[in-house]
Each structure stands twice: as C-alpha cells, then as structure tokens.
Amino acid sequence: MTVAPRSEPLRFRSLEEVEAAVRRDGGRLTRPRRQVLEALFAAEGLASAEQIAGHEIELTSVYRNLERLEELGVVRHVHLGHGPGLYGLVGDGEREYLVCEACGQVTVAEPGRLDRAREAIRETLGFDARFTHFPIHGLCSACGGD
Amino acid sequence: MTVAPRSEPLRFRSLEEVEAAVRRDGGRLTRPRRQVLEALFAAEGLASAEQIAGHEIELTSVYRNLERLEELGVVRHVHLGHGPGLYGLVGDGEREYLVCEACGQVTVAEPGRLDRAREAIRETLGFDARFTHFPIHGLCSACGGD
DNA sequence: ATACTTGCAAATGATTTGCCAGTGT
C-alpha cells in the first residue's frame, strides 16, 4: 500500500538521464539494470516483467530493478486485470486506463480526460480517484457501453 | 474475463431460497456447500475464501462452490487490492467500492451514488464503468482526497 | 445407480526472499 508521489514526476527523456539519476542515488549501472532500462525505452508503453526480462536476464533481477526504478520515480506500474503487472516509464502527466471486462480491450485516457469523472467522485464522496495504478473496469462501447 | 449478468439479479433472502435454486440447477446440498452458504449469510458483507472455509472445509471446495454460486447469480466477488478476492451474497442493487491507496480504507458506495461519475465517463469515452468487481482506487478524504 | 462432489496432492502464475558469489566505482 504505497502512495504515488503527489508532485509532478520529473520526466526522463533519455537513457542517459536515467543513468545519471541512478548514479546520484548511489546505484550501479550493471548489465541487467541497463537492459531493463533499454527494454523500457524500447517498449513505448507497458510491458510485463517477463517481457522486459527477455531471455538474457533473470526475472528476479528485473523485479528488483523495477522496484528500485519505481522508487526513483522513473518507472510506474499498472494492474490491468488478472494477468501480471505492467510496467512503463513515467511520462509527463499520467495516462489512466479503462479495461473492458467483456472483450479485454484496454483504453488509454490521456491526462485530464477523466477529470470530470474525478470531480464527480470528489464531490459525491470526497475521494480523489486515480486510474493510473488500477484502471476503470466495465464495458467498452463495442460491448455495450454506449 | 467474464461479464456480470446485465439484468437485475434476483435477490435471495434466505438460505432456503438459495438451496431451492441450487436444486433447481441440478446441484446437491452437501455439507461443505451448505457451510459456504451459511458463512456467506453470516458474514453480512464480504469475506475471503479462507474466512469462509473456516477450519471445517477444504479451501478447494470453497472455491468450487463459490464459482458455482456465482454462476447461479447468488454470489459475486470483488478484488479490493493485492489481497485475496472477497466474496459476498448478491443484494438488490450492487454496491460499489473505493479503496484508499494510502490507508487502505474501503468505502462502500450505495447503488446510484456513482452514477454522475459513470455518466461523465460514458459521455467522455463511451465506456460503461462498473466499480462492483474492481473498485476505484485513490486517496480517501482523510489522506488528501478533499 | 449414477451423476455430482469432495478431499488431498500437486500444479500454476506472479512475485518475493535468502544467501552467497560476483562486480561496479
């Protein structure tokens, strides 16, 4: 049970920037760590630990590195459903997710897109909803959502 | 990935009513099944498979029974976070849930309470959101939601 | 009698942990 940092996360534009941040934090740039980072930059979106691992690195190391990078504010993860968690680089302004329980389709909502909904929830229940870590579930338009 | 039945689920008021439904479906009333049902009626809310099992019945049987009862429309389950799934009897009008990622507090929203938010999501993304199976995550009012 | 059910063991999938050997800095 962890809270995401409330301040705007700094955006890392390149592998080099992240590597500098890792070093600043007292971390070392090992081969597995570099490969995790490369995989994340290559993914352009979300990837599972297993996908990130490929056939070169141990899954264990991947998890440990992802955890470390998440603490550093470089990485974040989402739980889209029953499958494995999905990891991605932190961008500027967090995307939020919607998953159709009928067809499994994942919709990505750009930052701000869910503000009206968030506002309604805040007004009704005084709760600040975030769909970045756990998505909205329901039925997409194709499956009966409209 | 299964869709919950869209029609208003019939409400079962008593153990006897459920037992009749089970029989109608060709099911048998065994000791473990009866105990699962009793535990659910006793729970008045949500309970994990382990809690329902107690020390008498096998967890395996509990899961199998819950699955069966869910197909019958008697039971439904929620995933409130990282822990085990929680099961409960289907009431009239489904409650929806909100979980605070900071303190873990679970807020139960009575039917209809999230309709404005649902409407906003439908208008913006043509998506019919349901917070009955997977809850809304975020920060409760105490933790910064207001 | 015969299908439906159970118990028990074992498998699964995702993720974590312990521990010691390896290596960036």
Added chain:
DNA sequence: ACACTGGCAAATCATTTGCAAGTAT
C-alpha cells in the same frame, strides 16, 4: 576494498486442476 547486485533455489500467496473415493438424490 566494499557496498551494491546478480544468479539461483526455494518460499509465498491465491487459486486451479487432476483424480480417485464418497454421497446426495
């Protein structure tokens, strides 16, 4: 050198599956 990491095996947690023996109807 020395703290930080990696590999590898094993543990954990929630849930599922296989199968032979048990039992409701």
